[in-house]
Amino acid sequence: MILNLDPKFTPILNQEQINFQSFTFSGGEPHIKIDPNFNTNEKVTITHRLNSFNDLGLLCITVDALRRMDVKIIDLFIPYFPAARQDRVMIKGESLSVKVYADIINGLQLNKVFVFDAHSEVTPALVNNCEVIPNHTFIKEVLKVIGENVKLISPDGGALKKIYKVSEFLGGIEVVECSKSRDVKTGRLSGFKVYEDDLQGMDCLIVDDICDGGGTFVGLAEELKKKNAGKLYLAVSHGIFNKGFEVLNCFDKIFTTNSFKDFEGDNVKVIGIDQLI
Numbered sequence: 001m002i003l004n005l006d007p008k009f010t011p012i013l014n015q016e017q018i019n020f021q022s023f024t025f026s027g028g029e030p031h032i033k034i035d036p037n038f039n040t041n042e043k044v045t046i047t048h049r050l051n052s053f054n055d056l057g058l059l060c061i062t063v064d065a066l067r068r069m070d071v072k073i074i075d076l077f078i079p080y081f082p083a084a085r086q087d088r089v090m091i092k093g094e095s096l097s098v099k100v101y102a103d104i105i106n107g108l109q110l111n112k113v114f115v116f117d118a119h120s121e122v123t124p125a126l127v128n129n130c131e132v133i134p135n136h137t138f139i140k141e142v143l144k145v146i147g148e149n150v151k152l153i154s155p156d157g158g159a160l161k162k163i164y165k166v167s168e169f170l171g172g173i174e175v176v177e178c179s180k181s182r183d184v185k186t187g188r189l190s191g192f193k194v195y196e197d198d199l200q201g202m203d204c205l206i207v208d209d210i211c212d213g214g215g216t217f218v219g220l221a222e223e224l225k226k227k228n229a230g231k232l233y234l235a236v237s238h239g240i241f242n243k244g245f246e247v248l249n250c251f252d253k254i255f256t257t258n259s260f261k262d263f264e265g266d267n268v269k270v271i272g273i274d275q276l277i
């Protein structure tokens, strides 16, 4: 049984859907009323694009409503885990935000929590019964569009372990390692390195979990071009794109999923999460 809290996001279609009504009170609080005409002895999977504390509020009251109907086993499918990047305290005074979300979700006593391409190993370490769905199938779908004659580009140390697993899954596509530096105090990017002298005109696919403002990828694209890269592609599991796609016009094509929100754009191909699980 599926209870899908985001009407525009239907990642699991091949199971019976539970009906409900939801609205937001004028004071901002979410409300839910679940249609009780379903078999409450069965497991319920809640699917949601949980991007903020407001979404978390709706999730919490939904789990409460299900528990009050005696539903015993509840799974959660949230492809994007909020604040997953805030997985360490860089300077005194910051919060460990990912743990705040994890602690609240742990309090719901869920059977399983499915997350797509978690930013780091911190999320599954903090979230009880967490299962991470890797980005392998996503990148396989990307290669169906651009072909396999590319180099996989790892933008930074954080992405390295994952990209070697993708490469292995795809039969050993060559990986180029890169790094970026950030100013700890300001958080600004301060430099990129590509650890290969000459890319010999080969097409390059940067693979990462999140594109937010895009600074990482624009900076890296400049370095790749200096090293004689051919066409440049970007594949990010979670597209936020807070500065739009214009800033990313150095890329021949951008690939993402609908884990965070829906997108449209000439140069963007969105691969639905429903195709990847």
Ligand SMILES: O=P(O)(O)OC[C@H]1O[C@H](OP(=O)(O)OP(=O)(O)O)[C@H](O)[C@@H]1O
Pocket (backbone or CB within 6 Å): 085, 119, 155, 156, 157, 158, 159, 208, 209, 210, 211, 212, 213, 214, 215, 216, 217
């Ligand atoms: O589009 P942008 O605004 O450039 O952000 C995207 C980058 O941010 C995240 O990494 P982050 O720098 O947080 O990596 P870290 O956890 O390895 O420091 C993400 O993995 C991307 O690499």
